[in-house]
Every structure is written in C-alpha cells, then in structure tokens.
Amino acid sequence: MSSELAVAKPRHRKFADMLTGSTGNGLILTVLIAMILVFTITSPAHRFLSAGNFTSILADTSQILLLAAGETFIMIAGGIDLSCGAFVVFSSVICAKLVAGLSATPEQASNLEFPHLALGLAAGIVGGVAAGAAWGWLNGWITVRWQVPPFIVTLGTLGMSLGAAQIITGGLNVPGIPPAFQETLGIGKIFGIPWIAVVAAIIVGILWLLLAQTRFGMRTYAIGSNSEAARRAGVNVPRQTIQLYCLMGFLAGIVGVLDVARFNTASIAAHTTDNLQAIAAAAIGGVSLYGGKGRMSGTIIGAFIPAVLHNGFILLGFEPYWQEVAVGAVLIIAVYFDQVRRRSTGSRVQAPDDDAGATTPNGNEVTHGSHAT
Amino acid sequence: MTEQHDDVLVATGITKSFAHVRALRGVDLTLRRGKVHALVGDNGAGKSTLIKILSGALQPDSGEILMEGEPVDIASPETAQHLGIETVYQDLAVAEALDLGENIFLGRELLRRGLLGHFGFVDRPAMRERGMEQMQRLGTKVPSPSLPLESMSGGQKQAVAVARAAMWGGRVLILDEPAAALGVRQTAQVLNLVRRSAEESNQAVVFISHNVPQILEIADDITVLHQGRVCLRCAKADASVDLLVRAMSGALDSPADREGTE
Ligand SMILES: Nc1ncnc2c1ncn2[C@@H]1O[C@H](COP(=O)(O)OP(=O)(O)OP(=O)(O)O)[C@@H](O)[C@H]1O
Ligand SMILES: [Mg+2]
Numbered sequence: 001m002s003s004e005l006a007v008a009k010p011r012h013r014k015f016a017d018m019l020t021g022s023t024g025n026g027l028i029l030t031v032l033i034a035m036i037l038v039f040t041i042t043s044p045a046h047r048f049l050s051a052g053n054f055t056s057i058l059a060d061t062s063q064i065l066l067l068a069a070g071e072t073f074i075m076i077a078g079g080i081d082l083s084c085g086a087f088v089v090f091s092s093v094i095c096a097k098l099v100a101g102l103s104a105t106p107e108q109a110s111n112l113e114f115p116h117l118a119l120g121l122a123a124g125i126v127g128g129v130a131a132g133a134a135w136g137w138l139n140g141w142i143t144v145r146w147q148v149p150p151f152i153v154t155l156g157t158l159g160m161s162l163g164a165a166q167i168i169t170g171g172l173n174v175p176g177i178p179p180a181f182q183e184t185l186g187i188g189k190i191f192g193i194p195w196i197a198v199v200a201a202i203i204v205g206i207l208w209l210l211l212a213q214t215r216f217g218m219r220t221y222a223i224g225s226n227s228e229a230a231r232r233a234g235v236n237v238p239r240q241t242i243q244l245y246c247l248m249g250f251l252a253g254i255v256g257v258l259d260v261a262r263f264n265t266a267s268i269a270a271h272t273t274d275n276l277q278a279i280a281a282a283a284i285g286g287v288s289l290y291g292g293k294g295r296m297s298g299t300i301i302g303a304f305i306p307a308v309l310h311n312g313f314i315l316l317g318f319e320p321y322w323q324e325v326a327v328g329a330v331l332i333i334a335v336y337f338d339q340v341r342r343r344s345t346g347s348r349v350q351a352p353d354d355d356a357g358a359t360t361p362n363g364n365e366v367t368h369g370s371h372a373t
Numbered sequence: 374m375t376e377q378h379d380d381v382l383v384a385t386g387i388t389k390s391f392a393h394v395r396a397l398r399g400v401d402l403t404l405r406r407g408k409v410h411a412l413v414g415d416n417g418a419g420k421s422t423l424i425k426i427l428s429g430a431l432q433p434d435s436g437e438i439l440m441e442g443e444p445v446d447i448a449s450p451e452t453a454q455h456l457g458i459e460t461v462y463q464d465l466a467v468a469e470a471l472d473l474g475e476n477i478f479l480g481r482e483l484l485r486r487g488l489l490g491h492f493g494f495v496d497r498p499a500m501r502e503r504g505m506e507q508m509q510r511l512g513t514k515v516p517s518p519s520l521p522l523e524s525m526s527g528g529q530k531q532a533v534a535v536a537r538a539a540m541w542g543g544r545v546l547i548l549d550e551p552a553a554a555l556g557v558r559q560t561a562q563v564l565n566l567v568r569r570s571a572e573e574s575n576q577a578v579v580f581i582s583h584n585v586p587q588i589l590e591i592a593d594d595i596t597v598l599h600q601g602r603v604c605l606r607c608a609k610a611d612a613s614v615d616l617l618v619r620a621m622s623g624a625l626d627s628p629a630d631r632e633g634t635e
C-alpha cells in the first residue's frame with residue numbers, strides 16, 4: 001500500500017519528450033524551426049526572415065490552414081474530406097456572382113461604379129459561406145444516413161460541386177468584382193499583417209479552443225476513437241458527424257470568399273489540390289488517419305512547412321517544383337516517426353502490480369497534464 | 374425495502390432475430406431491487422442480445438418491458454440512461470483516446486463554471502478528480518488519470534468501464550461478463566463492487582458470466598438461456614454447480630423441465 005498509483009514522469013524525461021515529441025509536437029516543430037534557420041542562413045542577405053517575406057508566407061498559408069483545421073476535426077473523428085477544395089471553387093463562384101450581380105449593373109461595373117457595393121458584398125460573403133456549409137451538410141447527411149464511407153461521399157461531392165461551378169460560370173472566371181473588395185480584405189494589411197491572415201488566425205484560434213477545451217471537441221475525439229462507445233455513452237454521433245462535415249464546408253466557404261477577395265475573381269481552375277494539401281498538413285502535424293489523435297497546434301505547424309519550403313527554395317534559386325518533392329517526403333517521414341514514437345513511448349503503462357493492494361491510498365500524486373493542447 | 378415495485382424491471386416475451394438467426398425466442402426476465410441477477414448460458418445463447426435490448430442498443434422484434442410497473446420503450450441508449458439503466462458491454466466500449474475522467478463523464482461532461490461553461494468548455498480536472506474517487510471506491514489502481522486509456526491494461530480499462538456504469542446506473546446496472554478480462558484480485562474487486570452497488574445503492578444488477586462458482590457466490594437470482602429460450606430460472610438457494618452446468622449445456626432444454634417458455 002504505497003503511493004504507486006501515479007506514475008509521475010521525472011523532470012529529465014520532459015525535456016527529452018519535448019524533443020522527441022511524445023508529449024507534444026516537438027519533433028515536427030523542431031523540423032520547422034530548423035528549416036527556417038537553414039533558409040535564413042543560406043538565403044541571400046538573409047532575406048528569408050524579412051518582414052515582406054514573412055507576410056507572403058502568411059498569406060500563402062492562410063487558406064490551406066483554414067481547410068487543414070477543418071480536416072483536423074474530420075480526421076480526428078475518423079473521417080476524411082476530399083471535397084473541400086472543390087467547395088472552395090463552388091463557394092467562390094457563388095460569392096463572385098452575388099457580388100458582381102448585386103453591387104452594380106454590367107455597364108456601371110465597366111465604368112467602375114458600384115452603387116450597391118455594401119449589399120453586394122454582404123450577399124456575396126453570406127452566400128459564399130452558406131454555399132460551402134450546405135455542401136458540407138450534404139457530405140455529413142449522406143455519410144450518416146446512407147452509411148456510405150466518407151472517402152466515397154466526398155469524392156462524389158468533389159465532382160458534383162466542381163461540375164456545378166463550371167455549369168454556373170460556363171467555365172470562365174467571373175468578372176465585375178468591385179476592386180474595393182480586393183483592396184480591403186484581399187490584399188489589405190493591418191499592422192503589416194495581411195487581413196486574410198488575421199481572419200484565418202482568429203478562426204483557427206477559435207477552432208483550437210473548440211477542439212481542445214470544449215465538449216464538442218472531446219466528443220470528436222471519442223467518436224474517432226470508438227464511435228460505438230460514444231454512441232452508447234449517449235453522444236448523438238450522427239448529429240455531431242453532420243456538424244463536423246458542415247463545419248468543414250463552412251470553412252471551405254470562407255476560403256472561397258477570401259479567394260474572391262484575393263484574386264478579384266472566382267478562379268475556376270485553381271484549388272485542385274487544396275484537399276490533399278490540407279490532409280497532408282494535418283497528417284504532418286500528427287493527426288491520425290485512423291481517428292482519435294491529433295492537435296490543432298500540430299496542424300498549424302504542418303500547414304506552414306509547405307509554404308516555408310516553397311518560399312525558401314525560391315529564395316535559394318531552386319526550381320519551385322522541388323518544394324512538392326520535399327513536402328511529399330516530409331509527409332511520409334513525419335507519419336513514419338509518429339508511428340515509431342507511438343510504438344515505443346505509447347506502449348502501455350501498467351500499474352506497478354495489478355494484483356497487490358486492494359485499495360488505493362489517499363494523497364496519491366496525480367499529474368494533471370492536458371493531452372489536448 | 375417494501376416499496377411498491379420491488380420488481381424494478383420486468384421483460385416479457387422478448388424476441389429478436391438477425392437475418393437467419395433467431396437469437397431470442399420469447400424470453401422473460403425479472404430484475405429485483407437490490408438484488409444481483411446472473412444471466413447464464415452457452416456461447417450464442419442470446420445473453421448479449423437480451424442485454425443490448427435492455428440497454429437500448431437493439432430494439433426487440435416483439436415483447437414488453439415494464440419499469441416499476443410502467444411500460445417503457447427503450448428506443449436508444451439515451452432513453453436507457455434517462456430511465457436509469459447503465460451497461461458495461463462485453464466488447465469493452467471505452468474511448469481509448471480519452472483519459473479516465475473523460476471516459477467516465479463522456480455524454481455527461483462536467484462543464485466549467487460561468488461563461489466558459491456556457492460555451493461548452495469542459496472541466497477536465499474536476500472530471501479526473503471525481504473519476505479517481507470513483508476508482509478508489511472500486512478499489513482499483515490506475516496509472517495517472519491524465520493518461521489516455523490506450524496506455525492501460527485490459528483489466529484497468531474494464532475497471533474504468535465498470536466504474537462508469539456503477540456511477541451512473543440509477544436503477545439498473547447491466548454487466549456483460551464484467552470479469553472476463555480481469556485477474557483474480559480485480560475480479561474479486563469487481564464482484565465486490567457489483568454486490569455493493571446492489572445493496573448500498575439499491576440497484577438491480579444483471580450480470581452475465583460463464584464462471585459457475587462465481588455466479589453461485591454473488592447472484593441472488595439465476596436465469597439460464599439456451600438457444601434463445603429460458604431453460605432454467607431459480608434462486609441461488611436452489612442452484613448447484615451441477616444443475617447450472619446441465620442447464621447451460623441444454624440438457625434441461627426439454628418441455629418437461631423447462632419453465633417459463635411456451
Ligand atoms: N448483430 C448480429 N447480427 C447477426 N447475428 C447476430 C448479431 N448479434 C448476435 N447474433 C447472433 O445471435 C445469437 C446470440 O448472440 P449473443 O451475442 O446474444 O450470444 P451470447 O449469449 O452473448 O454469447 P457469448 O457467450 O458468446 O457472448 C448468436 O447466434 C449470434 O451469432
Ligand atoms: Mg455475449
């Protein structure tokens with residue numbers, strides 16, 4: 001009857017854990033910092049760390065980061081969403097059509113007069129986001145009601161939404177967007193930081209709290225870990241599944257709206273690999289494809305790695321295509337190390353002696369660490 | 374304990390078929406307040422199916438369930454929860470990615486006080502603390518409560534599942550082979566808890582087991598199923614190892630000996 005109840009980690013293990021990542025995102029964070037250091041040292045005049053370069057990395061990453069944050073929820077719940085990039089295109093088309101159609105007639109627009117600017121922008125933003133959320137709801141509904149695997153459902157809606165976007169636009173980019181949209185939200189900055197990055201940071205911050213601190217987040221882990229257990233515990237798994245896909249669609253809608261603001265049009269041919277980039281960012285950050293595991297902090301790091309590589313390679317004068325090669329390799333290696341780590345440190349922790357001592361003593365030390373930070 | 378309804382739960386004529394298998398063919402079961410009821414039978418006899426019906430995980434094809442005299446429709450696990458029925462399943466349903474407190478409070482999470490709680494922020498320290506208290510009541514050791522369950526042994530996970538059900542089972546506590554994965558000591562502890570829940574919390578406990586001596590030790594009432602029918606129903610005083618073994622193997626499954634089926 002001693003206080004063998006709690007297996008507290010000795011201090012020196014914590015530092016080791018930080019490096020190997022067994023209590024956090026140590027490994028992948030180390031990789032990101034190493035990349036930044038290497039590019040800073042090797043880039044001409046250390047341009048990598050310049051403010052201008054930094055903002056360009058932020059802007060590049062914001063949109064993928066939003067999608068990756070949604071993908072984090074979906075993957076932790078044991079699902080996957082292949083359709084988010086296509087929803088971005090669809091939402092941007094809806095947004096652009098509403099903005100262009102409501103803020104001015106074509107003649108007015110060609111004279112750069114937009115008498116109903118506020119109405120057009122409001123309708124475009126709400127409509128674009130709602131369009132994405134509606135597609136996401138459809139993903140969730142089919143997954144839950146028809147029991148079709150999400151891989152197939154979202155592959156199907158990828159094609160449907162992309163096709164629908166082409167039909168609406170006739171395959172052409174949408175003209176007639178008031179430049180004010182781009183000048184403010186699209187390329188505008190506050191304290192030197194792009195508005196798009198600010199919007200993304202706020203939303204991802206909220207999602208981080210939602211995942212790590214709330215009942216909704218906790219149940220997301222439970223569903224991905226053992227959906228039957230969650231169901232039996234009284235969690236409404238179908239409803240939450242629909243909510244999760246709806247959240248993903250909602251985020252795709254926001255990205256679509258940001259895209260219209262950024263490029264002053266709905267770019268029909270873009271975003272074809274956004275879905276895979278978002279999944280890769282989450283996986284690099286330690287989100288498991290089998291559900292139940294992952295953190296928002298990991299996804300954020302995972303989302304920055306491709307942009308840092310891309311940007312660094314350009315500064316160093318490599319062909320940018322090398323970035324894709326490198327990101328692919330990082331993805332595989334990150335997941336490999338994650339699994340190695342789980343096999344070693346994630347092995348079971350036995351109570352010191354299963355059969356000794358009937359009652360636990362009082363005053364046992366209890367380590368209050370949070371696994372979801 | 375002379376309350377109006379000493380029979381907390383009465384199920385009559387329960388049938389359930391899966392595609393080609395008639396898992397239950399008209400089963401009756403009565404659970405008494407403060408008593409432990411052992412449900413026994415060979416593999417595939419229909420024990421788990423019956424228990425899933427009582428806990429809302431499956432719907433019966435026909436039959437009636439009364440709780441304290443009122444007919445009830447246990448349409449879902451939530452309904453069962455509201456009726457005060459808690460279950461530990463044979464296929465250990467715990468969320469391995471969650472820690473002890475989160476597992477015990479899953480579906481009934483403790484929220485933070487004030488505004489944050491209003492936004493659904495959970496109070497993990499409180500859930501861990503109360504989870505540990507419950508484990509200590511059970512007399513089971515677990516490693517740190519902040520570890521996910523995947524890092525625990527099978528017996529520890531089982532203990533968490535039992536602790537969860539005992540915590541929430543207001544009127545009926547259902548255990549499908551609660552001691553199957555446990556060592557000698559932990560088995561004794563779980564059985565001990567089962568008795569304590571019945572006597573102190575006045576719960577009606579149903580408990581599935583293949584271990585005949587264990588059944589004779591803790592059960593007040595015994596029901597033996599064979600191929601989806603009740604083939605023996607008796608009080609502990611009337612039971613013996615020999616009788617139970619014969620009933621489980623189907624030797625009693627003839628109209629002369631059978632009681633309570635058509
Ligand atoms: N979901 C299902 N689909 C089809 N058949 C099922 C299903 N669940 C149970 N059965 C069948 O119903 C019968 C009773 O199964 P049940 O699980 O209730 O048995 P049991 O008494 O719990 O057995 P054990 O002691 O092995 O746990 C078996 O023949 C089983 O194959
Ligand atoms: Mg069974």
